[in-house]
Amino acid sequence: MSEEIILRTDNLGISFGGLKAVQHVNLEIRKNEIYGLIGPNGAGKTTVFNMLTGVYLPTEGTFYLGDEELKGMRQDLINRKGIARTFQNIRLFNNMTVIRNVLVGLHNRPEFRCNPFESIFRLGHHFDNEEAMRNKAKELLSIFDLLEERNNLACNLPYGKQRKLEIARALATEPKLLLLDEPAAGMNPQETEELMETIRFIRDKFDMTILLIEHDMNLVSGICDRLTVLNFGTVLAQGNVTDVLHHPDVIKAYLGE
Amino acid sequence: MSYFRKIAKNFKWKHYIVYIILAAVLLLSALLWQAGVMKRSTATMLNQIGYSIILAVSLNIVVGFLGELSLGHAGFMCAGAYLGTFLYNFLIAAIPSKLLCLCIAMLFGGVVAALLGMLVGLPALRLKGDYLAIVTLAFNEIIGNLCKNIKIFGGGMGLKNEQPYGYSLFIVTFVVVILTLIVLQNLIRSKHGRAITAIRDNEIAAKAMGINVTYYKLFAFTIAAFFAGIAGVLYGAAVSPVKYTNFTFNYSIEILVMVVLGGIGSINGSIIAAAFITYLNLTLTNQLSGDLAALKYLVYALILILVVIFNNAPAMRKYREKLDFKKLSDKLFKKKNSDIRDDSAAWDRIPTKIPMDELLSADLKTQNDSPDTSMPEDRSSHE
Numbered sequence: 001m002s003e004e005i006i007l008r009t010d011n012l013g014i015s016f017g018g019l020k021a022v023q024h025v026n027l028e029i030r031k032n033e034i035y036g037l038i039g040p041n042g043a044g045k046t047t048v049f050n051m052l053t054g055v056y057l058p059t060e061g062t063f064y065l066g067d068e069e070l071k072g073m074r075q076d077l078i079n080r081k082g083i084a085r086t087f088q089n090i091r092l093f094n095n096m097t098v099i100r101n102v103l104v105g106l107h108n109r110p111e112f113r114c115n116p117f118e119s120i121f122r123l124g125h126h127f128d129n130e131e132a133m134r135n136k137a138k139e140l141l142s143i144f145d146l147l148e149e150r151n152n153l154a155c156n157l158p159y160g161k162q163r164k165l166e167i168a169r170a171l172a173t174e175p176k177l178l179l180l181d182e183p184a185a186g187m188n189p190q191e192t193e194e195l196m197e198t199i200r201f202i203r204d205k206f207d208m209t210i211l212l213i214e215h216d217m218n219l220v221s222g223i224c225d226r227l228t229v230l231n232f233g234t235v236l237a238q239g240n241v242t243d244v245l246h247h248p249d250v251i252k253a254y255l256g257e
Numbered sequence: 258m259s260y261f262r263k264i265a266k267n268f269k270w271k272h273y274i275v276y277i278i279l280a281a282v283l284l285l286s287a288l289l290w291q292a293g294v295m296k297r298s299t300a301t302m303l304n305q306i307g308y309s310i311i312l313a314v315s316l317n318i319v320v321g322f323l324g325e326l327s328l329g330h331a332g333f334m335c336a337g338a339y340l341g342t343f344l345y346n347f348l349i350a351a352i353p354s355k356l357l358c359l360c361i362a363m364l365f366g367g368v369v370a371a372l373l374g375m376l377v378g379l380p381a382l383r384l385k386g387d388y389l390a391i392v393t394l395a396f397n398e399i400i401g402n403l404c405k406n407i408k409i410f411g412g413g414m415g416l417k418n419e420q421p422y423g424y425s426l427f428i429v430t431f432v433v434v435i436l437t438l439i440v441l442q443n444l445i446r447s448k449h450g451r452a453i454t455a456i457r458d459n460e461i462a463a464k465a466m467g468i469n470v471t472y473y474k475l476f477a478f479t480i481a482a483f484f485a486g487i488a489g490v491l492y493g494a495a496v497s498p499v500k501y502t503n504f505t506f507n508y509s510i511e512i513l514v515m516v517v518l519g520g521i522g523s524i525n526g527s528i529i530a531a532a533f534i535t536y537l538n539l540t541l542t543n544q545l546s547g548d549l550a551a552l553k554y555l556v557y558a559l560i561l562i563l564v565v566i567f568n569n570a571p572a573m574r575k576y577r578e579k580l581d582f583k584k585l586s587d588k589l590f591k592k593k594n595s596d597i598r599d600d601s602a603a604w605d606r607i608p609t610k611i612p613m614d615e616l617l618s619a620d621l622k623t624q625n626d627s628p629d630t631s632m633p634e635d636r637s638s639h640e
Contacts, residue, residue: 055461074469076466076467079464084465087461091459091465092458092459093455096455100451103451104455104468105466107466108467119449120440122264133448169466172466
């Protein structure tokens with residue numbers, strides 16, 4: 001793990017009307033790290049994700065990817081800068097085949113640039129591009145063991161595979177930072193085990209930094225390098241996994257007095 | 258040369274069969290016309306079918322692929338018809354060739370309609386669903402009223418076409434139809450088409466995957482308006498005067514009916530439905546004269562309802578499967594199973610492993626009647 005900081009949030013916060021949903025979140029995520037963001041229901045974890053991906057505009061503070069401030073950018077631009085995400089409730093392109101889902105993820109890669117005019121009149125690199133994109137998509141799908149199902153509609157995949165496809169699609173956008181929103185939700189222990197392997201594998205293979213929201217403590221303590229605990233929109237504890245999980249405030253927040 | 262080699266390398270019958278059929282229709286009808294066998298009314302009908310196809314297919318880009326409901330398509334057509342005909346009248350005095358004048362007018366009408374589409378789209382595409390439908394509907398009315406009140410457009414009398422193109426216009430129309438199809442299908446079968454479809458399927462996810470949603474919405478809207486404008490010019494070249502009363506809300510709905518009847522998101526369906534509805538309309542108008550004319554819309558509605566029932570009612574499944582185009586063509590070409598390639602543009606639902614619709618639908622009886630047909634074949638096992 002290098003010391004290079006990929007994502008830095010500076011006092012990040014948002015309020016909806018008078019409700020302060022998230023306040024004073026200071027994260028520093030290093031390159032190649034698996035960073036966990038945990039907390040009870042309604043603590044504001046997904047809101048943090050939504051701010052980092054441009055869905056919400058933070059009302060306080062700002063955040064940087066590398067040295068670049070991304071606050072206030074459009075969602076698709078933030079994605080192009082290098083933050084990709086998955087969703088808590090899976091959002092695949094349900095009426096498209098599995099491979100097309102990944103192909104949409106590959107849309108903005110600079111090596112596959114091709115303007116509409118070229119596509120319509122089949123000029124330039126259109127055919128070469130399409131073939132290269134398809135090969136790349138197949139490569140990604142084979143990593144996630146989805147190659148066999150590539151011509152099925154995404155909505156017909158079993159739940160676990162839908163999760164995997166979502167991650168594959170997010171990786172197709174070639175991000176620097178991958179945000180996973182409850183990747184293990186609704187999975188059985190065996191699938192969770194598999195998922196942990198997958199996440200580690202992604203980190204090593206793609207040289208990726210991962211920020212994940214999770215409720216499953218096995219998964220969190222199993223793969224995360226560092227943790228941040230949110231409660232009522234504020235940071236409760238931050239640091240190494242064992243320290244954080246034994247922090248009295250964290251125990252209180254999870255188990256009560 | 259390498260351009261054609263690449264196209265030939267990626268040639269697929271499935272993609273080109275529509276063009277071939279349309280070209281055959283064009284060739285045959287042109288020959289018949291040259292031989293003097295074809296009636297004038299048939300030529301007029303073919304022209305109408307032609308521009309209806311352009312309208313339906315272009316609206317399908319917005320409704321079927323982008324997933325936004327637009328009720329202003331007749332408005333774009335109106336703009337194209339008026340401005341195209343206006344320019345045509347100007348040009349015809351200077352240029353002797355009618356065809357050349359028409360081509361320039363089409364380009365002009367299309368571009369103007371596209372600009373209007375962009376102008377309307379910029380604010381309107383921030384809206385969704387019903388609200389967008391209302392705005393486009395209002396646009397339709399505005400364009401109609403504008404054309405009515407502009408003096409040089411002839412006011413309430415409509416814009417007079419000095420020299421209508423004549424009955425052979427349908428040949429031009431069908432060439433334009435084929436060009437339109439090539440452009441729109443190529444667009445849909447590219448990464449840009451995928452982006453547009455992704456927006457329909459899940460806008461939030463599309464944004465998160467880096468798709469510039471505003472750009473693609475505007476792009477689809479503009480290109481649909483462009484072709485609607487061209488269809489308008491083709492309409493204006495045959496009719497004199499071009500009158501704003503033809504481009505009402507009803508006409509927008511009629512185009513929408515073509516799209517829905519043919520299957521949302523199915524271009525071939527749009528073509529068939531556009532031809533069918535136009536034919537039906539004209540035949541009914543011709544057959545029911547005098548007092549019976551009032552019955553036209555009744556019969557029209559009845560036929561539409563029957564078609565919709567046939568397409569959707571569970572009880573009709575048995576007959577539907579017998580007439581399934583895909584199965585018929587498989588039988589015809591003696592193919593064991595149609596191998597779906599991942600790049601094939603099977604935008605209509607690909608038969609899936611789990612017949613969810615059937616599991617959810619309540620009529621268990623029909624399913625028991627035909628146990629072997631109720632289960633779509635398993636695609637992946639054939640690969």
